Amino acid sequence: MSRFVIIGNSAAGIGCAEGIRTVDKDSEIIIISNEPHHTYSRPLISYLLCGMTDEQRMKYRPDSFYKDNNITAMLGCTVTAVDPAAHTVSLDSGEKIKYDKLMYACGSSPFVPPMKGLDTVKNKFTFMSLDDARALDKALSPDSRVLVIGAGLIGMKCVEGIADKVKSITVVDMADRVLPSVLDADGAKLVQSAVEKHGVKFLLGDSAKELFPDKAVLNSGAEVPFDILVVAVGVRPNISLLKDAGADCNRGILTDDTMKTSLDDVYAAGDCTESFDITVKNSRILALLPNAYMQGENAGINMAGVSRSYNKAIPMNAMGMFGYHMITAGTYEGDSFCESDGTDYKKLFFKDDRLMGYIMIGDVSRAGIYTSLIREQTPLSSIDFELIKHHPQLMAFEKTERSAKLSESH
Amino acid sequence: MKRVYVNEKWCLGCHLCEYYCTFANSGVSSMVNALKDKPLRPRIRVEEHDGISFAVSCRHCKEPLCVKGCITGALSVKNGVITVDSNKCVGCYTCILSCPYGCISPDDSGHAISKCELCTKNACGEPACVKGCPNQAIVYEDRDVTDTNKEAAV
Numbered sequence: 001m002s003r004f005v006i007i008g009n010s011a012a013g014i015g016c017a018e019g020i021r022t023v024d025k026d027s028e029i030i031i032i033s034n035e036p037h038h039t040y041s042r043p044l045i046s047y048l049l050c051g052m053t054d055e056q057r058m059k060y061r062p063d064s065f066y067k068d069n070n071i072t073a074m075l076g077c078t079v080t081a082v083d084p085a086a087h088t089v090s091l092d093s094g095e096k097i098k099y100d101k102l103m104y105a106c107g108s109s110p111f112v113p114p115m116k117g118l119d120t121v122k123n124k125f126t127f128m129s130l131d132d133a134r135a136l137d138k139a140l141s142p143d144s145r146v147l148v149i150g151a152g153l154i155g156m157k158c159v160e161g162i163a164d165k166v167k168s169i170t171v172v173d174m175a176d177r178v179l180p181s182v183l184d185a186d187g188a189k190l191v192q193s194a195v196e197k198h199g200v201k202f203l204l205g206d207s208a209k210e211l212f213p214d215k216a217v218l219n220s221g222a223e224v225p226f227d228i229l230v231v232a233v234g235v236r237p238n239i240s241l242l243k244d245a246g247a248d249c250n251r252g253i254l255t256d257d258t259m260k261t262s263l264d265d266v267y268a269a270g271d272c273t274e275s276f277d278i279t280v281k282n283s284r285i286l287a288l289l290p291n292a293y294m295q296g297e298n299a300g301i302n303m304a305g306v307s308r309s310y311n312k313a314i315p316m317n318a319m320g321m322f323g324y325h326m327i328t329a330g331t332y333e334g335d336s337f338c339e340s341d342g343t344d345y346k347k348l349f350f351k352d353d354r355l356m357g358y359i360m361i362g363d364v365s366r367a368g369i370y371t372s373l374i375r376e377q378t379p380l381s382s383i384d385f386e387l388i389k390h391h392p393q394l395m396a397f398e399k400t401e402r403s404a405k406l407s408e409s410h
Numbered sequence: 411m412k413r414v415y416v417n418e419k420w421c422l423g424c425h426l427c428e429y430y431c432t433f434a435n436s437g438v439s440s441m442v443n444a445l446k447d448k449p450l451r452p453r454i455r456v457e458e459h460d461g462i463s464f465a466v467s468c469r470h471c472k473e474p475l476c477v478k479g480c481i482t483g484a485l486s487v488k489n490g491v492i493t494v495d496s497n498k499c500v501g502c503y504t505c506i507l508s509c510p511y512g513c514i515s516p517d518d519s520g521h522a523i524s525k526c527e528l529c530t531k532n533a534c535g536e537p538a539c540v541k542g543c544p545n546q547a548i549v550y551e552d553r554d555v556t557d558t559n560k561e562a563a564v
Contacts, residue, residue, distance in 0.1 A: 015478070043481045047500045052521065053482075057498050060483045290479030290504060297478065318507040323520055327507045364503060366512025368475075375510075387459065392512055394466055395459045399418075405511065406416035406464065409554040410471040 002027040004303055005089060005097060007079050007241075008105030009033035010042060011289045012270025012296035014060060016103040019300020021069050027304070029071045030097065032089070036076035037130055039065065043289060045133035046161030055130070082245040084263040101265045101303040104242050104253065105296055108235035108271035108287055110154075117211035124229040127158040139228055140165050147171075147216055147226035149208060151178040153319065155232035159200055160321050169200045170224050172216070176205045182317050182328045186338075187345050187359050194324045237272040237285060250274060252285045257309040259299035267303055269295035275313035279331040279356055279374060286315055312375050318364070327367040330357025330374040337389050348389055353379045366392040411490040412552045414454075414528070414537050416464050421456070421547035423463035428452035430542030431467075431526075434534040451518060453526040454539045454548075465548050467539065468492060468513040468526040476505035476514060476525075484522075491530050496522040 004020055006013045009031050017029055044058040066073045078092040082104070088096045110126035118124065125136045136158075140146075144166040148155045151173035159169055173180075177188035178195070192202055203224070208216045215225045237252045248254045248262040252274040259267045270292035274283045291313055298310035316329035334351025344362035348355060348370070355373040369392035372378070388396035394405060429445060431452040436444035454467035470492050477485045477492060484498035485505060499522035505514045506523065517524035528550075529537050540550040 011481075041482050043502070044500060052500050053498070058482065062483075289481045290475075290508060293478050316507055318502055318504040320502065325503055327503060329507065364506055365515065366509075367503075367507050368505075368509035368514075369512045371507055372510035393457050393459075394464075394511065395457045395462065402418065402464070405469075406418070406466065407553075408415075409413060410469045410473075 002100040002304075003098065004029045004101050004103070004300075005099035006031045006103040006105060007033075007089065008103070008107060008270065009035065009037075009039050009073070009075065010105070010107055010270070011060070011292040012105035012107070012299075013103065014039050014065075015293035015296025016105060016267070016269060016300035016303070017069060017071055019297035020304045021300075023301055023304035023306050025070075029069070030074060030099075031066070031071055032074045032077050032079055032091070032097070034076070034078040035129065035131070038063065038075075040130055041289075042128065042130075043157070045127065045130060046157035048130075048133055049137055049158075049161035050164060079241060082241050082266070084245050084247075084266055087265065099265070101267065103296070103299055103303065104261070104266060104268040104272065105270045105292070106238040106241065106272050107292075108237045110231065111234045111236045112231050113233060115208055115211055120213050121211050121229050122213060123227060124231060127154050127230055127232050128235065133161075136162070136228070136230065137165075143167050144228050145170075145226045146228045146230060147224050148230045148232060149173070150230075150232035150234070151175065151202065151204065152181055152232065152234065153179065153317065154235070155230070156195070156321060157319065158230055158232055159195065163198050163200065163322075166228075170203060170226070171200060172203045172206055172208060172218065172224065174205070174207045178202065178204070179326075182319075182359075183326070183361075184332060184347060184359060186340070187326070187347065187361050190340075190343075190345055190361055191321060191324065191326065195321050198322055235271065235287060237287075239272050242266070242268065242272075250283070254283070255299075257311045258302040258307065259295050259310060260302065267299040269299045276311065277313055277315060277331075278311070278377065279314050280333075286313055288316065290316070314371075314374055316371060318367075324362065325364050326359070326361040327364040328357070328359045329367075329371045330355070332357045332359075339390070350380060350385075353381050355380060369393065411470075411554060412528075412550050413470050413554070414467055414526070414540060415549050415551055415553060416466070417547050417549065418462070418464040420545045421463045421465060422545055423456060423458050424544065425456050426542050426544060427454050427465045427539035427548060428456060430538040434529055434532050434538035435524075437532070449518070451515065451524065452539075453513075453515070453524055465539065465543075466511060466513060467548075468509075469511055470526075470528070475508040475510065479504050479508040488530075491528050492525070493527050493531070494523060494525060499523055 039060040047053040081090040253268040271287040275286045337348045347359045349357040384396040438444035501521040
């Protein structure tokens with residue numbers, strides 16, 4: 001019997017626990033989280049604000065999850081130190097907990113850059129956790145004028161979440177387009193105009209020069225009056241505890257492909273780690289929920305004694321804004337193929353006989369077939385690329401490959 | 411476990427599987443009322459090109475990328491069947507991004523997804539598409555070697 005300690009109660013931590021339990025039903029598992037809540041889905045906080053889910057339905061696993069999996073959940077406890085030599089973690093209560101194997105899945109935190117005058121703003125929020133969402137929701141009123149700094153995934157989902165609850169929303173971003181991490185310029189224009197139809201105003205290629213209690217002055221000289229400020233410029237990985245314990249880190253914690261860190265018996269997964277992105281063949285932070293879960297699960301399986309590698313990480317994202325959906329994956333490098341009718345937009349990127357990345361907006365049907373071409377590094381010369389580039393379909397594969405996909409168990 | 415498998419060479423491209431699927435999941439007792447003047451949203455789809463056709467539906471993978479990637483926990487595996495809790499699903503479409511077979515679609519509302527659940531949640535009891543296929547181009551069989559071995563051992 002071993003004792004597995006998991007720091008983190010979100011996708012990577014839960015994935016780790018489930019990974020352990022696929023191999024080992026009996027050993028002790030302790031999940032420690034500084035949040036007092038049952039495991040919940042962080043990306044759902046925007047859906048919570050617009051009423052598309054509630055706090056019960058946004059639980060990431062059923063109420064009986066910890067009991068069903070024989071897990072001790074220590075919620076609302078903060079880990080203050082990891083001692084890899086003694087194999088212990090220290091809690092804010094002073095308690096020390098011994099581990100045989102440790103999972104570090106501490107995620108990321110909103111990054112709030114230094115901005116002149118920020119301390120004079122009373123109603124300022126970040127948008128990452130359930131508590132952030134509750135606090136923002138409480139401050140909103142039908143008369144609120146909201147300024148969102150950041151037109152990335154978090155800022156945009158926040159906009160969608162609060163759009164029907166406030167008087168006005170202005171979004172400011174230094175980038176020249178919305179969702180710069182996932183969209184190209186043409187795709188971003190489509191999404192921006194769809195969001196503008198809901199009364200949202202964008203000031204792009206601009207940033208806040210100085211904040212005052214009720215307005216922002218931008219670098220362009222424009223002034224944006226506001227009652228509520230949301231800072232959504234990005235996130236930073238929470239690496240300090242493991243870094244202090246001596247683990248190798250770049251921007252994120254470094255692991256091998258079993259998800260083990262440089263410290264003995266210490267694993268890490270999720271937003272606080274770097275992944276080897278097979279599309280750019282480089283280690284980078286891929287702060288995505290599916291990646292976090294699969295890293296965590298893979299770590300758990302290894303922690304429980306079964307050797308398995310996780311080596312198919314790629315950037316990918318699915319999101320909708322007011323019912324207008326977009327799915328993207330991979331890296332936007334190489335030659336491209338584009339189809340657009342002004343609503344549905346698709347762009348494929350390919351290089352060296354491989355699909356490198358794609359953007360689909362509007363019609364996103366069967367996008368996963370493209371994702372699998374990237375993930376499996378399928379040579380495009382082995383499929384009917386002319387056929388598949390218009391519509392993702394299994395018909396584009398050779399007959400034997402179709403048969404393997406559809407006539408064998410997976 | 412038993413899953414729906416494709417015998418491509420027997421597929422006539424008649425699309426009856428799509429109609430039976432839609433009917434079975436409609437909750438309506440008459441096929442005419444279930445299908446007439448309604449958008450057809452089957453969970454199985456026939457692909458056709460150049461004289462070849464075959465029907466594609468969820469593979470109920472043992473390592474399901476859709477379930478692992480599901481941001482809400484709405485997708486889960488129950489007795490080997492990948493099912494969706496439409497009440498939890500918010501329609502983010504991360505599963506559509508993840509499924510290598512293209513077998514998950516938005517549902518009628520657009521706020522959740524719909525996928526083959528092997529007719530475990532409707533009155534049909536076993537896959538209506540297979541029952542309705544006139545040429546055994548889709549079959550409901552156990553081709554899972556390890557499971558068969560396990561059952562044989564029991």
